[in-house]
Amino acid sequence: MGEKAVIILHSGDMDKVYSALIIANGALAMGMEASIYFTFWGLMRLKKGELDKGPLSKMNMMGLGRQMIKQRMDKANVASLERLMSDFKELGGKIIACEMTMEIMGLSKDELQTEWIDEWGAVGSYIQEAKGASVTLFI
Template identity: 70%
Template sequence: MSDKTTIIVQSGDMDKLYSALIVSNGSLAMGMDTSLFFTFWGLLRLKKGGLEKGPLSKMNFLGLGKMMMLNRMKKSNVASLDRLMSDFKELGGKIIACEMTMDIMGLKRSDLREDYIDEYGAVGTYIKEARSSAITLFI
């Protein structure tokens, strides 16, 4: 088993995406190889202009909760999702987009931020990553 982290990003909720990116950036900063496998609603966050669009998982209140949370995060100097994603890519993180989800949701590669995506794959791609990982998470 290698010094590696693999995370399935299944949720497109803003707070869960923050969790995935914070943990993955922490893994990269500690010298671990890190892969994010985006599937289902998580994959929608990789659409062009989609990174910041997810609702809160709890207490969204038609978007009011998200606005309040973003305001509190700004006051606490929490990095934006865009910044966390940029850091992830700069630190050498790997993003895999689920092809099965793309088929199910009618997404084309041209719909997605191809500058984020390193590989397109299916469950076998994820299993290969996870098999050699010390840490695997589902968010």
């Protein structure tokens, strides 16, 4: 078994979604396997058209801080979340969507970007994925 990075994305904050995808893409680029378990507010970013809709975790300032950060990211040529997700999937990254969160939040599969999702699971799916991981993160 090769090296693997497994990330729990619990937050839907824009900067945390960026962190999860950048780290996961970095792991894939280094020849590791990588998967992200989207749960609670993180799962909300898998809703159709919602990947980049999250607030900033700090200094959101009713959306103004988010706009300022996006402008700075554009100026620095930071890839969009859509691009990072596309790269992640093209490089073989795995997305697990938490079914318990779907039930709690009243979400149906039809509301989510199902083409990104490789597995629908609960905590057991995450544990199975993380058992052999050399890197595990909670974001």
